[in-house]
Amino acid sequence: MKRCDLLVDLGRRRFLSGAGVAAAGVAASAVLPANETKAAVPTARVTYPSTRLGNVNELKLNEPLDVAYPDDDASGVLIKLGKRVEGGAGPEGDIVGFTTICPHKGYPLHYNSERRTLNCSGHYSVFDCEAGGQETWGHATQNLPQYSLRVDEKGDIYAEGVDELIYGRLSNVL
Ligand code: FES
Numbered sequence: 001m002k003r004c005d006l007l008v009d010l011g012r013r014r015f016l017s018g019a020g021v022a023a024a025g026v027a028a029s030a031v032l033p034a035n036e037t038k039a040a041v042p043t044a045r046v047t048y049p050s051t052r053l054g055n056v057n058e059l060k061l062n063e064p065l066d067v068a069y070p071d072d073d074a075s076g077v078l079i080k081l082g083k084r085v086e087g088g089a090g091p092e093g094d095i096v097g098f099t100t101i102c103p104h105k106g107y108p109l110h111y112n113s114e115r116r117t118l119n120c121s122g123h124y125s126v127f128d129c130e131a132g133g134q135e136t137w138g139h140a141t142q143n144l145p146q147y148s149l150r151v152d153e154k155g156d157i158y159a160e161g162v163d164e165l166i167y168g169r170l171s172n173v174l
Contacts, residue, residue: 049160053097053147054078056090056155064111067097069147069159074166075100075108076147078157079129081116086132089149089157097147097159098133099166104140106167118144133164 053067064077076099084093098118100109107122111129117136118127125138133144145164151157165171 050150050158051160052156053149053159054157056080056095056151056157059095062113062116067159069097069099070162070166077111077118078149079111079116081130083130085130087146087148087163090151095149095151095157096129097149097157098127098129099145099147099162101167102140103142103144103164103167104138109144 051069053069054065059065059078059080061080061082064079067076067078068074069076076097078095078097080090081088081094081096082092085096087096089095098109100118101107102109102120102122102125104120104125105122107120109118109120109127111117112119115126116129118129118133120126120138120140123139125140126136127140127144128134128136133146135143142164145162145166147159148161148163149157150160
């Protein structure tokens with residue numbers, strides 16, 4: 001058998017074995033009670049030990065504060081937006097945190113204070129900081145990973161998780 005025929009045959013067998021698994025899944029869901037067929041909704045959010053990133057006194061309205069989270073190799077920012085937003089923390093619900101590593105190919109992101117977006121200089125993806133890091137333009141195929149923040153009574157800001165996979169990582173687990 002020629003090499004390309006072998007590859008075609010290999011691909012056919014993989015396809016057929018995948019179809020078998022899919023058929024088995026359908027059959028299993030048909031016999032299980034309704035409450036057991038519901039798969040848990042997968043989430044990329046991972047909880048880390050609390051990490052203090054700063055204090056509310058260090059934040060200036062609409063100016064990013066550079067931080068790193070969940071480790072020193074993962075640059076990010078805290079931003080006080082001045083209005084309550086999705087994922088916002090603090091008394092006004094207006095403090096957000098994001099990675100500044102573009103989820104497309106890892107270029108650094110820069111804050112545009114006029115539009116309140118994080119913008120990529122690589123291929124121009126744009127992420128809306130007022131909408132949970134939603135991508136509004138560009139090549140990235142996921143939204144910008146946003147920190148899960150908590151602000152304590154002293155105003156210290158802690159990050160406790162990330163809601164998407166940070167670029168370049170196979171897992172958000174440290
Ligand atoms: Fe950011 Fe490509 S690396 S859009």
